[in-house]
Amino acid sequence: MEKLAIEGGSPVRETPLSYGKQYIDDADIQAVVETLKSDHLTCGPRITQLEQRLCEVTGAKYCVAVSNGTAALHIAAMAAGIEEGDEVITTPITFAASANCALYCGARPVFADINPETYNIDPASIEAHITENTKAVVAVDFTGQAVELDAIRAICKRHSLILIEDAAHSIGTKYNGQPVGNIADLTTFSFHPVKTVTSGEGGAVTTNSKALYNKLVLAHSHGITRDPGLMAHPTDDPWYNEQVGYGFNYRMTDFQAALLTSQLDKLEEFSKRRKEIVAMYDNAFSRIPQLQVQREIPESNTTRHLYILRFRREQMNCDRRQFFDALHAEGIHSQVHYLPVYWHSYYESLGYRKGLCPNAEKYYTEVMSLPLYYSLSDGDVRDVIHAVEKVVERYKK
Numbered sequence: 001m002e003k004l005a006i007e008g009g010s011p012v013r014e015t016p017l018s019y020g021k022q023y024i025d026d027a028d029i030q031a032v033v034e035t036l037k038s039d040h041l042t043c044g045p046r047i048t049q050l051e052q053r054l055c056e057v058t059g060a061k062y063c064v065a066v067s068n069g070t071a072a073l074h075i076a077a078m079a080a081g082i083e084e085g086d087e088v089i090t091t092p093i094t095f096a097a098s099a100n101c102a103l104y105c106g107a108r109p110v111f112a113d114i115n116p117e118t119y120n121i122d123p124a125s126i127e128a129h130i131t132e133n134t135k136a137v138v139a140v141d142f143t144g145q146a147v148e149l150d151a152i153r154a155i156c157k158r159h160s161l162i163l164i165e166d167a168a169h170s171i172g173t174k175y176n177g178q179p180v181g182n183i184a185d186l187t188t189f190s191f192h193p194v195k196t197v198t199s200g201e202g203g204a205v206t207t208n209s210k211a212l213y214n215k216l217v218l219a220h221s222h223g224i225t226r227d228p229g230l231m232a233h234p235t236d237d238p239w240y241n242e243q244v245g246y247g248f249n250y251r252m253t254d255f256q257a258a259l260l261t262s263q264l265d266k267l268e269e270f271s272k273r274r275k276e277i278v279a280m281y282d283n284a285f286s287r288i289p290q291l292q293v294q295r296e297i298p299e300s301n302t303t304r305h306l307y308i309l310r311f312r313r314e315q316m317n318c319d320r321r322q323f324f325d326a327l328h329a330e331g332i333h334s335q336v337h338y339l340p341v342y343w344h345s346y347y348e349s350l351g352y353r354k355g356l357c358p359n360a361e362k363y364y365t366e367v368m369s370l371p372l373y374y375s376l377s378d379g380d381v382r383d384v385i386h387a388v389e390k391v392v393e394r395y396k397k
Contacts, residue, residue, distance in 0.1 A: 013331025020194030046254035058181025060206035062213035069190025071250035072203035073101035086135035141170035172303030199260035223247030
């Protein structure tokens with residue numbers, strides 16, 4: 001690992017900063033402990049409470065809590081009726097699950113390019129990739145910034161497509177004043193520890209459609225119901241349940257739900273701090289010609305999950321790996337989000353090739369994610385800025 005140690009100096013930080021970290025307080029711990037001491041560890045009242053709370057936060061009519069964000073995408077795709085022979089348009093700059101959910105249903109992911117300034121999927125590229133087989137769009141709120149929902153919804157309406165908003169990054173974000181979660185046909189969330197709020201692992205799907213909600217409920221729990229109105233052979237036996245559809249065990253536990261419900265009480269506070277950190281970064285990095293700051297659309301009041309640092313390769317005497325290693329040597333542990341999905345070897349085995357999305361591919365070679373989480377102090381943020389400035393000074397042309 002390269003040590004900058006310019007002029008014989010020492011690294012900016014002796015104690016490294018990771019790019020993401022959860023924040024757990026005593027209230028969170030107490031909520032989990034109380035649940036562990038209760039009669040229900042799963043399928044209990046904490047799940048119902050959480051789903052109601054998520055409806056309050058998002059403004060959605062219905063919510064189904066699930067075991068993780070990938071499960072959320074899978075059952076959203078199932079509820080949307082995606083099946084073999086269909087095509088689903090999504091972005092390549094995302095975690096693989098955003099595309100894999102189409103594969104789970106036998107459909108084919110189709111990758112639209114990104115806007116090179118916002119890094120979100122480009123509505124014009126979505127429209128250019130629509131065919132007679134297109135069934136849905138999975139639009140990802142990358143970094144937490146909402147996609148151009150008005151434009152994408154109009155495209156989906158014009159072509160009779162289902163819009164699934166992958167909001168794994170964007171809990172707390174608002175689009176034109178509306179919380180993410182009640183705008184698309186289906187919205188999926190992830191509550192992994194590096195996200196703004198966490199349940200350890202966990203996810204959810206929200207919708208305003210009762211018909212889609214009923215499908216989600218069945219899909220997340222084996223396709224089994226106790227509702228006589230959904231059964232082919234209802235009885236009055238109190239123990240009777242019936243599998244009426246195809247589903248999986250994607251249920252969340254009650255103690256995870258307790259943790260997340262407690263975390264949601266701090267969402268506004270978490271969001272405020274993340275915005276403060278982003279503003280400090282933007283103010284510093286927008287003044288450096290060798291760097292590019294992510295552009296935010298005016299419609300999105302963003303709770304940022306990731307802060308993307310992008311450097312202009314043509315103005316630097318280094319590649320991304322050198323920049324990454326140099327930051328690491330300064331005590332700033334960054335990450336890269338994401339390898340274009342179709343560059344993964346599995347997608348290569350399915351026939352996908354490089355060159356599909358030029359903006360996304362260029363983006364990938366020039367970016368890394370800087371530390372962004374609630375407990376970062378102003379001093380920590382200044383250390384990150386100082387380290388970036390130090391690396392840029394070393395390598396700029």
